[in-house]
Amino acid sequence: MPNLLIVSGRSNKSLSKDILRELNGVGKEVPTIITDFPNKEIFVKYKESIRGKDVFIVNTFNGDPNKDLVETLILADTAFAASARRITLVLPIIYGSRQDRKSSPRTPVTISMMAKIIKSVGVDRVITVSLHAPQSSAAFFAAGLRFDNISSAQVFLPEIIEQHKEKDFIIVSPDAGGLAKARHYAKVLKTDIAFADKRRGPDRKSEVMNLVGDVRDRNVFIVDDMIDGGGTLLNVANALKENGAKDIYCIATHLVLSGNAVEKLQDSVIKKIYGSNSIVKNNLPDKFVVKSLGEILSKVIDKIHLDESVGEVLEET
Ligand code: R5P
Numbered sequence: 001m002p003n004l005l006i007v008s009g010r011s012n013k014s015l016s017k018d019i020l021r022e023l024n025g026v027g028k029e030v031p032t033i034i035t036d037f038p039n040k041e042i043f044v045k046y047k048e049s050i051r052g053k054d055v056f057i058v059n060t061f062n063g064d065p066n067k068d069l070v071e072t073l074i075l076a077d078t079a080f081a082a083s084a085r086r087i088t089l090v091l092p093i094i095y096g097s098r099q100d101r102k103s104s105p106r107t108p109v110t111i112s113m114m115a116k117i118i119k120s121v122g123v124d125r126v127i128t129v130s131l132h133a134p135q136s137s138a139a140f141f142a143a144g145l146r147f148d149n150i151s152s153a154q155v156f157l158p159e160i161i162e163q164h165k166e167k168d169f170i171i172v173s174p175d176a177g178g179l180a181k182a183r184h185y186a187k188v189l190k191t192d193i194a195f196a197d198k199r200r201g202p203d204r205k206s207e208v209m210n211l212v213g214d215v216r217d218r219n220v221f222i223v224d225d226m227i228d229g230g231g232t233l234l235n236v237a238n239a240l241k242e243n244g245a246k247d248i249y250c251i252a253t254h255l256v257l258s259g260n261a262v263e264k265l266q267d268s269v270i271k272k273i274y275g276s277n278s279i280v281k282n283n284l285p286d287k288f289v290v291k292s293l294g295e296i297l298s299k300v301i302d303k304i305h306l307d308e309s310v311g312e313v314l315e316e317t
Contacts, residue, residue: 003085004305005030005050007075009059011068015092015277016058018294019301026302027056034071042071044078055084056127056301061095062279069095073121080122088125088304089118092278092293093226093254097132103200111136115143127300129278129293130225130253133177134315150300151315152253153184155291156274160221160251164189167219167247174198174224174236181315182223185251194220196236206232216244226254227275230261237270247271254278255288262288 004027008016020029031047057079059072072089079087096110111133118126118140125146131137140147160169173182173195186193194213200206220240227233227250237248248270255275257265265273266285274289275281284290296313303310 003052003054004028004301005053005055005084006301007032007046007055007057007079009057009068009071009075010034011062011071012058012060012092012277012280014280015060015292015294015297018277018292019058019090019298022295022298023302026305030055032075034075040067042067042074044071044074046078046082049082050079051083052085054086054088054305055079056088056090058090058297060092060278060280065095073117076118076123077121086124087122088127088301089123090127090297090301092129092276092297093256094126094128094131097128097136097225100133100136109139112139112142115139115145119143119145125304127297127304129276129297130181130315132225134180148300148304148310149315150296150310150313151184152251152276152293152296153181153188154313155276155293155296156251157185157188159274159289160185161189163249164191169221169249170194170213170215170218172196172213172215172220172222172236172240174222174232178224181225185221185223196239198232198236206235211239211243215240218245219247220245220249222248222250222252222270224250224252226256227252227261227265227273228256229258230264233270233273234264234268237268241269250274255281255284255290257281257284 006027006029033045057075061068096114099110127148129150130152131149137147170192171182171186173179175198197210249272251274253276276293
């Protein structure tokens with residue numbers, strides 16, 4: 001049995017499959033039983049020994065993130081108890097990534113809690129993609145975890161570079177927090193950048209206060225880490241149009257697409273939305289272009305397994 005083992009949680013089996021295919025025989029999937037008791041408690045069993053192995057647990061936060069979180073923790077805790085040599089969580093999107101600071105008194109910093117509980121179940125390392133606030137990695141290091149925040153840019157850039165030749169895009173970040181990601185795209189495309197001054201009210205709804213930068217008569221690529229309810233993207237796209245932008249495209253690595261986000265975005269001024277399969281979304285309309293993270297994650301897993309550098313795929317901070 002190879003030393004590199006992949007464990008597939010239930011939340012994104014298709015991503016695990018892509019990773020395993022790209023690993024091309026280097027790793028093997030561990031057969032598991034993951035099931036619910038009648039009261040919805042989760043039960044896990046590794047059907048083969050994982051003693052001494054380099055175990056990568058792939059799961060995401062999909063549909064029912066609270067359940068996915070508990071399942072991930074049980075998988076890790078069970079791997080620890082079963083004497084895995086090293087345990088890495090591959091979580092393309094992390095629960096609580098947007099709750100990265102006390103946004104007002106008596107509110108949680110959930111990402112820091114995540115680091116603490118992940119450490120407590122015996123995990124050694126976490127791999128994620130396009131983390132909402134790259135500086136949140138500090139919470140994981142402080143908890144004693146190795147942490148790799150992988151940039152999804154290389155998944156999207158080849159197509160954008162091609163389109164840019166004709167469209168001469170300006171890159172737009174929907175908020176000040178996303179500027180580092182947007183800057184990376186602007187640097188590669190050798191183009192300008194603008195951003196929206198976005199606020200969220202106590203109801204968590206977003207509002208664009210101001211647009212910083214000149215988008216008049218420009219084709220625009222909005223770069224964001226995720227689309228959840230779609231409000232941010234819609235508001236920014238509408239503000240861009242009001243400020244004279246031409247065609248509007250978007251990249252959002254994580255297509256959470258809660259509630260009626262798909263319908264709202266389908267009816268919007270946005271021409272195309274590029275996202276990844278970090279979350280499973282079936283039957284999306286043609287406006288959505290979904291790229292697999294399988295190749296990039298398999299590369300990173302392989303490098304980590306071999307103790308080789310993953311520097312060139314890390315997120316710019
Ligand atoms: C915000 O801070 C994130 O980068 C996304 O812009 C946001 O989470 C998207 O949420 P929604 O689609 O619900 O506005």
